[in-house]
Amino acid sequence: MAHLMRRAGFGATRDELEVLAVNGYDTTVDELLHPEDAPDVAEDLLHRYDPGFDYASNHNVAASHWLYRMINTRRPLEEKMALFCHGLFATGGSKVAVGRALTFQVQMFRRHALGDFRTLLVELSKDPAMLFWLDNAQSHRAAVNENYGRELLELFSMGEGNYTEEDVKSAARAFTGWAFVRPMISNTGVHQPDFVFLPDDHDDGEKQFLGETGRFNGEDIVDIIVSQPATAQFVAARLYDFFVADEPDQKAIDTLARVFVEADYDMRTVMRALFMSDFFKNARFAKVKSPVEIIVSVSRLVGQYVYSEDGVLSDIFPASGVQQDTVARSFWMGQELLNPPSVEGWHTGLEWIDSGTVVERVNAAASAVGDKDKIGVRSIIDRLGGVTKPLEPAQLVDACLDLVGPFDVSDATREGLVKFVGASRRAEGDEAFGDTVVQLLQLVVSTPEYQLG
Amino acid sequence: MTVGPDAGVGRTAMVTQPVLFRAGWRYLKTFGGARWYLFPWDMAIRDDGVMAVIVRYQTVGFTHITLNTFDDELIGKFGSYGQGDEQFTWPTSLAFDRGGLLYVADEHANRISVFTTDPDEVSEGGIRYVVRGGQKEWQAGKLVSQWGTGGRAEGQLNGPSGIVFDRNEDLYIVDHRSHRIQKFTKDGKFLGVWGGFGDGEGEFNLPWGITLDHDGNVYVADWRNDRVQKFTAEGEFLASYGSTGDGNGQFNRPSSVAVDADGDIYVADWRNNRVQVIGADGRFVKSFHGDATASDLMRKDAVNGTLQPAMAKARFMADDPQSEEIFFGPVSVKLDGQGRLFVVDSYRFRIQVYQKEGYPSPVLFDARLESEERILTL
Numbered sequence: 112m113a114h115l116m117r118r119a120g121f122g123a124t125r126d127e128l129e130v131l132a133v134n135g136y137d138t139t140v141d142e143l144l145h146p147e148d149a150p151d152v153a154e155d156l157l158h159r160y161d162p163g164f165d166y167a168s169n170h171n172v173a174a175s176h177w178l179y180r181m182i183n184t185r186r187p188l189e190e191k192m193a194l195f196c197h198g199l200f201a202t203g204g205s206k207v208a209v210g211r212a213l214t215f216q217v218q219m220f221r222r223h224a225l226g227d228f229r230t231l232l233v234e235l236s237k238d239p240a241m242l243f244w245l246d247n248a249q250s251h252r253a254a255v256n257e258n259y260g261r262e263l264l265e266l267f268s269m270g271e272g273n274y275t276e277e278d279v280k281s282a283a284r285a286f287t288g289w290a291f292v293r294p295m296i297s298n299t300g301v302h303q304p305d306f307v308f309l310p311d312d313h314d315d316g317e318k319q320f321l322g323e324t325g326r327f328n329g330e331d332i333v334d335i336i337v338s339q340p341a342t343a344q345f346v347a348a349r350l351y352d353f354f355v356a357d358e359p360d361q362k363a364i365d366t367l368a369r370v371f372v373e374a375d376y377d378m379r380t381v382m383r384a385l386f387m388s389d390f391f392k393n394a395r396f397a398k399v400k401s402p403v404e405i406i407v408s409v410s411r412l413v414g415q416y417v418y419s420e421d422g423v424l425s426d427i428f429p430a431s432g433v434q435q436d437t438v439a440r441s442f443w444m445g446q447e448l449l450n451p452p453s454v455e456g457w458h459t460g461l462e463w464i465d466s467g468t469v470v471e472r473v474n475a476a477a478s479a480v481g482d483k484d485k486i487g488v489r490s491i492i493d494r495l496g497g498v499t500k501p502l503e504p505a506q507l508v509d510a511c512l513d514l515v516g517p518f519d520v521s522d523a524t525r526e527g528l529v530k531f532v533g534a535s536r537r538a539e540g541d542e543a544f545g546d547t548v549v550q551l552l553q554l555v556v557s558t559p560e561y562q563l564g
Numbered sequence: 565m566t567v568g569p570d571a572g573v574g575r576t577a578m579v580t581q582p583v584l585f586r587a588g589w590r591y592l593k594t595f596g597g598a599r600w601y602l603f604p605w606d607m608a609i610r611d612d613g614v615m616a617v618i619v620r621y622q623t624v625g626f627t628h629i630t631l632n633t634f635d636d637e638l639i640g641k642f643g644s645y646g647q648g649d650e651q652f653t654w655p656t657s658l659a660f661d662r663g664g665l666l667y668v669a670d671e672h673a674n675r676i677s678v679f680t681t682d683p684d685e686v687s688e689g690g691i692r693y694v695v696r697g698g699q700k701e702w703q704a705g706k707l708v709s710q711w712g713t714g715g716r717a718e719g720q721l722n723g724p725s726g727i728v729f730d731r732n733e734d735l736y737i738v739d740h741r742s743h744r745i746q747k748f749t750k751d752g753k754f755l756g757v758w759g760g761f762g763d764g765e766g767e768f769n770l771p772w773g774i775t776l777d778h779d780g781n782v783y784v785a786d787w788r789n790d791r792v793q794k795f796t797a798e799g800e801f802l803a804s805y806g807s808t809g810d811g812n813g814q815f816n817r818p819s820s821v822a823v824d825a826d827g828d829i830y831v832a833d834w835r836n837n838r839v840q841v842i843g844a845d846g847r848f849v850k851s852f853h854g855d856a857t858a859s860d861l862m863r864k865d866a867v868n869g870t871l872q873p874a875m876a877k878a879r880f881m882a883d884d885p886q887s888e889e890i891f892f893g894p895v896s897v898k899l900d901g902q903g904r905l906f907v908v909d910s911y912r913f914r915i916q917v918y919q920k921e922g923y924p925s926p927v928l929f930d931a932r933l934e935s936e937e938r939i940l941t942l
Contacts, residue, residue, distance in 0.1 A: 155788070155817050155835065158893075159770075159772075159787075159817075159819075160654065161622060162603040162605060162620055162621065162622075162893070162895075162910060162911070163603060163621050163622070163624070165893060165911060166603075166892075166893075166911045292883045293881050293882050293883040294882065294883075299597065299598065299856070299888050299912040299913060299914060300598055300892075300911060300912055300913055302888070
């Protein structure tokens with residue numbers, strides 16, 4: 112169950128896992144797949160306490176808003192699917208300077224990522240941030256810009272080698288006239304861009320595309336793309352990589368691709384097949400956590416930046432500190448949310464780790480669990496201290512690993528942790544016990560094993 | 565008693581109060597712009613017309629109070645983001661007392677800070693600087709006193725949001741996280757409390773703005789219950805206006821309320837991006853959606869050629885230059901003594917002002933008429 116929640120969401124606390132365990136695995140998968148049945152994040156509170164969020168002047172503000180949503184959501188798969196889409200259809204603040212446009216794109220992902228894949232691609236093609244990012248708004252009947260048509264085929268749906276240059280040109284022609292109403296940017300701030308179809312600027316002529324001929328428009332192009340076997344393989348491989356394991360398994364990918372086609376390209380059905388599969392259940396700790404996963408999961412664990420139902424914050428959002436603690440830390444670890452390095456998105460797996468980023472990963476997690484006043488840390492201390500007989504060092508280590516994960520560590524790592532506890536528990540009293548647990552937690556989140564999700 | 569849109573129908577008494585003939589609200593002008601206010605959050609108007617405005621952009625630590633004239637002349641600003649004296653963390657609302665001292669509520673610091681904004685009292689010669697982060701800042705206000713202790717007990721503060729003075733210059737404070745209204749003397753002595761969490765009469769869910777009418781009745785923007793509640797000065801429930809929604813007379817997170825001399829109730833219907841007017845009888849009167857024009861400061865920028873090139877280019881390229889006039893996040897409504905309505909249009913960094921035209925008629929009439937007769941009479 113903990114594995115499911117790490118992959119379909121951003122991890123669950125021990126309290127949450129106990130509730131989920133009673134419901135059972137299958138029911139939990141069902142609930143995850145129907146986020147609309149759970150309450151949404153209380154956006155009204157976010158905007159009441161932080162006026163800048165609704166406006167999102169740049170991608171950093173939009174990113175910190177999104178991170179708060181990930182931390183506070185009760186629809187974890189909705190956010191995880193949006194994060195998947197953001198990596199796949201990578202759009203960035205380096206060019207899309209309007210943070211709100213990126214927020215709208217993420218909202219679109221939330222609405223469509225668990226639905227029909229065709230709809231998702233059509234909505235993506237109409238998204239103002241994307242129309243600007245890949246220049247489709249500058250693609251005209253008389254002067255076609257092929258950028259979007261090319262990336263749609265190469266990076267968003269089929270992959271290289273499955274289409275010709277002619278197909279790229281036809282796709283680009285079909286999307287001419289898909290633009291957005293250029294909004295006002297002035298002393299009154301940024302205004303909302305909206306999609307617009309300009310019939311006079313649309314190339315309505317006959318096109319040859321992937322072996323078919325017709326007067327195709329953008330919707331037709333998406334229909335033809337989605338029905339290609341290469342697309343099912345592509346989507347299945349990307350889902351496997353994001354949700355299952357860093358090392359590809361062609362048999363599992365084939366299974367997902369088959370389900371995708373049989374389900375008429377319904378993403379919810381594919382995701383159900385994925386979470387219910389043995390290859391998923393057996394892939395515990397087969398992925399390196401992304402920086403965003405580290406930031407969000409550790410925030411949820413310790414209860415920082417969490418809103419309770421009655422609107423009480425566990426923390427103040429410090430000015431700039433929001434970005435220091437979440438957005439900037441993620442950036443230092445190599446993942447600048449809403450500003451990927453290129454349209455290819457991020458290189459994942461072991462490429463997340465280098466000598467610089469690993470220090471940031473450890474520091475971020477260790478500093479969050481190092482604060483005894485955080486409600487999640489307090490809860491762990493209380494659970495560990497609430498037993499009638501004081502725990503032996505080895506028991507304390509195992510209990511701690513269980514509460515943070517649960518996860519397994521190598522014998523050498525465990526031995527080191529036990530040794531640390533044995534040496535540090537000289538002083539008596541609650542305060543000293545709390546300090547020991549905090550230091551142990553800091554060591555636990557510094558282990559190589561904690562870097563895996 | 566719940567007063568709804570139909571509450572006026574079926575009245576049976578002789579009308580003995582003047583009847584209000586509303587001739588509308590004329591759009592007057594717009595203040596501000598991004599260079600002057602970033603996320604204005606509340607305002608108060610001094611007797612001499614000077615406007616104090618909270619600027620709250622904490623995401624980047626840009627938080628202070630500005631003082632402007634009605635002609636959009638910047639008199640000065642003071643305060644900064646932080647938790648020290650003369651600093652604000654989450655400033656929520658402002659009120660001037662009769663002596664011109666400015667009271668500021670901070671819903672994170674759980675305190676009320678009192679400032680003088682009179683140049684002669686701020687310092688000798690009217691100019692006072694503080695050095696912060698190596699920068700010399702001109703401080704147009706000076707801390708006189710501050711009070712408040714965080715907590716949930718009576719007399720403690722747990723997220724003070726709206727504040728308002730009554731005729732005795734006692735201060736009502738919306739203590740929003742405890743879902744209650746507390747009353748204090750202006751120097752912080754506890755006088756009374758009412759409320760509690762819930763959606764029944766006299767209960768609140770994260771209330772925000774507060775105001776008084778000319779009879780001293782208290783109106784509270786009951787934010788998460790999407791309604792405005794009316795009480796006697798002592799906190800006895802009188803009426804409730806509105807429900808959740810975006811229809812006439814419905815609200816989506818109302819954040820502020822003001823009542824004019826005629827009894828018209830103005831509600832900042834924040835998440836619906838509009839301001840609504842509800843009559844004293846509870847009937848819906850009008851919605852404002854925004855009519856902004858360029859502020860004096862923006863106009864000067866354009867005429868003097870000091871508009872940023874990027875902004876000039878964006879204007880040149882824009883397909884939709886007219887979308888500028890409507891409200892985006894109207895968070896606070898305030899009235900002055902001249903029938904002017906000030907709408908703090910937060911995410912557009914400005915304040916829009918309207919002038920009410922209304923004539924209370926002294927003619928008395930018998931309201932005990934069937935509806936058909938009323939139509940015939942008209």
